[in-house]
Amino acid sequence: MFYEAILKTGNKTSEQLREKALQESWIGELTNKDVKEMMEYYNTLDGLKVIVGEAVFGEGYTLIAWGDEADEKIKEAFYLMEQDGYFGxxxxxxxxxxxxxxxxxxxxxxxxxxxxxxxxxISALGKKDS
Structure with a gap:
């Protein structure tokens, strides 16, 4: 199922990010640099209108597409992801x-x-196959 959506990723606190990282064992404990980069990533995406799909693994959503008006910020968010010391x-x-x-x-x-x-x-764009 795909949805038109608005990302509400801004205003996360360092405490929220650290707690989430500990809950997701593959991330582990965050450094201050990690927290700063994650906050910048989330704030960059905040408020963007996008198309998301239901996550394949776990709960939540996966980014599927975005319009031209969001392209620069999506590009910046991907660049920020690419700064990760392990996966970038x-x-x-x-x-x-x-x-x-x-x-x-x-x-x-x-x-x-x-x-x-x-x-x-905002709205559903397709029906889930049975």
């Missing part, structure tokens, strides 16, 4: 990231996933 492929390499984004060679296999509380559903 464009660490401190904005020029290569921008080049790959513009040429449509950029591919992030992780995608963007959101908790249910971070997504305001």
């Amino acid at each position: 492929a464009y660490i401190d390499d904005r020029e290569r990231f921008e080049r790959d984004w513009e040429s449509k060679d950029y591919d992030n296999n992780a995608g963007m996933n959101f908790d249910k509380d971070d997504v305001e559903i």
Whole structure:
């Protein structure tokens, strides 16, 4: 099922992010740098109108598509994701990231996933197959 939605990801506190990271054991304890980067990521996405789908694993939603008006912020959010010391492929390499984004060679296999509380559903766009 796909939905038109608004992301409500802003105004997270460092305490909220640290608690969530501990609950999701693959993340572990966050450094102050991690928290700062995550806050910037979430604040960049806040308020964007997007298309989401139901998450395949767990609860929540996965980013499916977005309009031209959201493109710059989505691009920035992906770049921020790419700064992760473990998984990032464009660490401190904005020029290569921008080049790959513009040429449509950029591919992030992780995608963007959101908790249910971070997504305001506006309308359903398709029916779930039985």
